[in-house]
Amino acid sequence: EDKVVQSPLSLVVHEGDTVTLNCSYEVTNFRSLLWYKQEKKAPTFLFMLTSSGIEKKSGRLSSILDKKELFSILNITATQTGDSAIYLCAGYNTDKLIFGTGTRLQVFP
């Protein structure tokens, strides 16, 4: 059965810290790995990764995929209180996203 596992489930840090969120996956007909940020309701798209070893960056956020070991990491440097959210990782096969349960990140001033 397809599954995506995220760790840690919860993380509490202070502003300025760097965090690493982990995502491992077992997805048949795997095509890509996506990261989303969910604050209130709608998950907002962060990254889509299809190739191993190529880092994607957007400001303080970066992500990389390892298709051999079946995992991805999301790094956030110099965290801010606005980074507080649930971060969802999802494996994409031919027609659907298979989500993990998410990592809840809380950033305190």
Place this chain on the structure above:
Amino acid sequence: ETGVTQSPTHLIKTRGQQVTLRCSSQSGHNTVSWYQQALGQGPQFIFQYYREEENGRGNFPPRFSGLQFPNYSSELNVNALELDDSALYLCASSLSAPDTQYFGPGTRLTVL
């Protein structure tokens, strides 16, 4: 904001009733997917519509049904509501079936 809209925002129903949720996809997107997100969980895939045809279905019973219209907007219908159907229902649209999915704000359904 993604341009994906959903209505209504909130809904309260009682067990056994039926509900229809609506989604307007982002302009130019022909694929709509629906997800159910229970509290504390990641979204679970319900089904996907591509050019008005069902393109894939998750492990949900037949009382969950859907529709996609020629303008690519979509409906999710749930019959014989159960307490466990209480969740956030998310709609996501994409340019085509395998592309990045962009989510709407969701409909919070409460079944009493």
